[in-house]
Amino acid sequence: MSALSDQLVTFAILAYLVAMISHAVEYALGNARKVPAAAPARELVGAGVGSTGGTVEESATPVPPAGTRADRSTARAELAGRIAAWLTALAAALHLGAVVTRGIAAERMPWGNMYEFVLTVTWIGAAAWLAVLWKQPSLRRLGLFLTLVMVLLLAFAELKLYVQVVPLMPALQSYWFIIHVSTIIFASGIFLLGVVPAVAYLMRAGWEQGKRSFPYTLARRLPAAAGLERLTFTLHAFAFPVFTFAVIAGAIWAEAAWGRAWGWDPKETWAFISWVVYAGYLHARATPSVKRNVATWISVVGFLTMLMNLFGVNFFFTGLHSYAGVN
Structure with missing residues (x-):
């Protein structure tokens, strides 16, 4: 089962990669510059019986083109986008299979080390994205950035974080392990997805304000800024209470x-920092005097603190939470 899990992770990475390429094709072709229609043909219209004039006059009658280059590019972009969405679903299914088989091989929940944690968090992010895509297909072009994040994180986990399946450490053998870690994983996966529309919003809002330098030029084919900002807020507002409960559950477990x-x-310190930053984002988002781009920047900083808590603390610090398997 452990070997099968490893193979499924590899196949999932490849599927996410191909999905990313398909999204890139959609992104490149989606806004193809329209080719001007052919010049209208000019027909000679003679004065018939009963006409007031006996001269011959010209009238311009447009002849519709059979199919412009822009129409063909749009059709190809739509096809590439649909293929990308289905490939993302396939990758998520392979990803889930990798998580499940890893748990079967370990005979426990597959959250005992940093590799397994990243494997599960990224699957939560991918599954949440598919749910968003099902509800709002117009946001599909965000899949380019989501699949890029999936490829990078899973490849990093495979190359740098991988460890063999081992039994759960005695300190983690508690029912609080399932309660605390599962909620942390769920909230982290939603925050992972939430940073994608947050960054996309900052790029798109800059482009809509007239900024044409890199990276704002990348945003001209993204959905409207207002929709991206609403999605960012919705995801963070959904994840924050779960994250709050996870921190409280961790404190109760630590007491026991x-x-x-x-x-x-x-680990506790950086979890508290993340909680404060995300609370600050929600407060700023609810304050009319705070600009939306300022509030969104706070959410991006919050995700950076989450990355620090996940990677930085485990690599550079030692504490009671040193269960990552990389120290």
């Missing part, structure tokens, strides 16, 4: 396991 609810361990 270590005799104190909070000890400013590096």
